[in-house]
Amino acid sequence: MPERELTFAQAVREALAEEMRRDSSVCIFGEDVAEAGTPFKVLSGLVEEFGAERVLDTPISEAGFTGIGVGAAMTGLRPVVDIMFGDFLTLTMDQMVNQAAKAHYMSGGHWKVPMVLRTTLGATRRSAAQHSQSLHAWFSHVPGLKVVLPSTPYDAKGLLKTAIRDENPVVFFEDKMMYKLKGQVPADDYTIPLGVADVKREGDDITLVATSSMVQVALGAAVLLEKEGISAEVVDPRTTWPLDEKTILDSVKKTSRVIVMDEGYGRYGVAAELAAVIAEGAFYDLDAPVKRMGAMHVPIPFSPPLEDVTVPTEETVYKAAKEMCAKS
């Protein structure tokens, strides 16, 4: 299997291009997805290869074109709908929550909605409160949706190909700060199943369960911890629904300490849910209470020194882990 180094953005584009070559029902629409290739340039070159009939620029109408995606998915296409900033997901909520998520169940299994909603998450881009949120917990809360959070170029390609082939609505979150991250990616066709976590680093003393942008933070913290003689295991669920509880619980049972890290808000969020899963499934194996680390419960501020304290960093995770390991 030939591997090359690709950026996260290139891996996403390669997944889309391969799926569009493989299946003529796959099409893309969203704001500035064609010639512009999105503001992040993730889609550059696709309209040139696949034409304006399959890569369509839309008006700035997130609710409208997401709804069109739902209907097109029900009737024979596999749309990949592009929502530029995850903050704009608020405008798609009725279509995703009341329509896409429920069409299959509500019709007694008759209709299917094989669509992907690709969007972004993540702060620290100096974009302020309406371009920095991580709202994947909202979609993880809704039965009928699947939620994917790739953290490496390899995962991005394999998971996106699976998401496109899935028969259900899948919301696919890309950390916009990660588009330039490089990693080894096979040049050929491979997929990664949804609902299978990945142990990104093995360790014995503490588990860091981390999603999306937080995986790189956890890996950085693990390096700092290693210098203190603390061996951290990093578990990346890769999808919040379906959720691979077993891999998470197996790790926690082994290490007996755990921090859950997610860039969404910690309260009522993905970190809260992961903490609850661990409390229910591994309580008697724990030597310390589960710790949540997520975005601070504030709207994301613009000013750099303010924004920087709203999200967990290698340093804050390192300190929290060290303290947790010292206590017991």
Place this chain on the structure above:
Amino acid sequence: MSTVTAKPEASREAASEKDKWLRAYRQMVRIRLFEEQVNELYTRALMPGLAHLYSGEEAVAVGICEALRIDDYITSTHRGHGHCLAKGASPDRMFAELLGKEAGYCRGKGGSMHIADPATGNLGANAIVGGSVGIATGAAFASKRLGNGRVAVCFFGEGALGQGSLYEVMNLAQLWKLPVIYVCENNLYNEYTHYSETTAGTILGRAAAFGIETAAADGQDVRAVNEVATRLVKRARAGEGPAFLQADTYRYSGHHVGDINREYYRSKTEEQRWKTDRDPIKLQSNWLIEQRYADAAALEQITMEARAEMEAAVKFAVTAPYPSVDQVDEDIYA
């Protein structure tokens, strides 16, 4: 390709005209009698949930759906029984769904407001006002992309004119020349509020602003609706783009069956006037008799057959079993 002379051709046309309008009459009667049974089931507490009756508006659903192919798509509303029947759903499985039975169209998981049926192109009734405008437009997008010639009809009430997503998808439908027809059933009331209190400007002016083909039809006249619908469907199928049809009609009952005391928003005189002067079934029956397509006895026969059909369908639904509880988490994911 035909070698027959003009005369038999004309008589065949007359026969098919007769069959067509008798069929439309039958369809309207079936909807009316279906809804009478719903009212009965609901008031006898046999039907859980909510019941929004379509009585009075039959000519719209029938006039439109008689202009469609079986594989054309529709999306419907919370007041959707008429659309489902007009598109070809069978009443037994509809009643079963209304009662939450496994034999229902959605295996009991959808109920009155969510009947969906791929076999008749019914993408689903929708309980969010304006909630299906994207789905219908998306179905039209898929039809165009796949080249299958299907048209999508999006039924909604005038209450949905307040929803912004309608304008988003109309803009897109016109830009992309999609084969979708937006059918606004103006029954005058957004639930309990007259539409004049909620609707600035004109209804057709909204679609006209996008350059969409607009048309109006008397929603109590099944032939008028069908004539307009036939033209709009033809041009949509030919790739000439979307259309918007305003059909003025009237909701005989309250917003739902429990909406009994309505005088604070409309008078009994007004209701009676529509029922007496503008009833779509009466208007069609008078016309059929005038045209000598049928006599009163033949029309009464149609009613009796429809009544027997609905009674049998109710009986089927009432005695049908509920789904087993272990089905509760089936079909969340495909």
